[in-house]
Amino acid sequence: GGHQPLKGKRLLLTAGPTREALDPVRYLSNHSSGKMGFALADQAQRMGAEVTLISGPVSLPTPQGVNRIDVESAEQMLAAVMDNLAGQDVFVGCAAVADYRPVAVAEGKIKKSEAAMTVELVRNPDILATVAQQAKRPFTVGFAAETHNVEQYARDKLARKGLDLIAANDVSQPGQGFNANANALTLYWNEGAKDLGHSDKADQARQLLETIAQRLPADENA
Numbered sequence: 001g002g003h004q005p006l007k008g009k010r011l012l013l014t015a016g017p018t019r020e021a022l023d024p025v026r027y028l029s030n031h032s033s034g035k036m037g038f039a040l041a042d043q044a045q046r047m048g049a050e051v052t053l054i055s056g057p058v059s060l061p062t063p064q065g066v067n068r069i070d071v072e073s074a075e076q077m078l079a080a081v082m083d084n085l086a087g088q089d090v091f092v093g094c095a096a097v098a099d100y101r102p103v104a105v106a107e108g109k110i111k112k113s114e115a116a117m118t119v120e121l122v123r124n125p126d127i128l129a130t131v132a133q134q135a136k137r138p139f140t141v142g143f144a145a146e147t148h149n150v151e152q153y154a155r156d157k158l159a160r161k162g163l164d165l166i167a168a169n170d171v172s173q174p175g176q177g178f179n180a181n182a183n184a185l186t187l188y189w190n191e192g193a194k195d196l197g198h199s200d201k202a203d204q205a206r207q208l209l210e211t212i213a214q215r216l217p218a219d220e221n222a
C-alpha cells in the first residue's frame with residue numbers, strides 16, 4: 001500500500017561487512033552492522049520494488065518480502081552480485097567490503113609460536129566499480145564514509161567509480177554511520193546535491209530511494 005514510486009522496479013543491494021578467512025577458524029572483518037542496507041531493502045520493498053539483498057554476516061532479520069542471499073567474503077559477494085545483476089534497474093552498494101584479504105587461506109588452524117607473525121594481504125575486487133563498468137548496467141549508487149573534505153572525496157569517488165549517485169556521510173560526527181541507528185547523508189550526482197538532514201536510518205533510506213526514483217530513466221515500454 002501507500003506511495004509506491006519504485007513499483008515494477010528491480011533493486012539489488014549489498015549490505016553488511018565481509019569476512020576474509022585466514023584459516024578455518026579466523027578471519028579479518030569490520031564493524032559494519034548492516035543496518036543501513038537492511039533499512040534500504042525494507043523501504044525499497046515498501047515503495048514497490050522487487051528487492052534482492054546480498055548480505056555479509058550480520059545479526060538482522062530479513063525484511064519482509066525481500067529475497068536475501070547470504071555470503072561471507074568479498075569474492076563471494078562479487079559472484080552473487082554478478083549472478084543477480086541481469087534485469088536489475090538499480091544497484092546500491094551499501095556493504096563495507098574488506099579492502100584486502102589474506103593472500104592464502106591456511107588449510108589447518110595456524111599454530112602460534114614465540115616469533116612475530118606477518119600476514120600478506122592482497123586487494124579485493126571493487127564490487128561497486130565492477131557493476132558500474134558493465135555495458136548494460138543498472139542505475140548505480142555507492143556510499144562514501146568520510147571524516148573530512150566530504151564533498152570533495154564523495155565527488156571524486158562518484159567520478160572515479162563511474163557512479164550515477166553517491167550517498168556520503170561524515171563519520172567524524174557522533175551518532176551516525178557505522179552501527180548507529182541514525183544517519184545524516186548528503187547525496188551527490190553530476191548535476192546536483194541533496195542534504196537529507198539527520199534522522200533514523202529508515203527515514204534516510206526512504207529519502208535516498210525517493211531521489212533514486214526521481215532520477216531513474218523513464219520507462220521505455222511504459
Ligand code: C5P
Nearest residue numbers: 093094095097124125126127128142143
Ligand atoms: O572506495 P570506498 O571503499 O570508500 O567506496 C565505498 C563504496 O564502494 C561503498 O558503496 C561500498 O559498498 C563499495 N565498495 C565495493 N567493493 C569494494 C569496496 C567498496 O562495492 N571492494
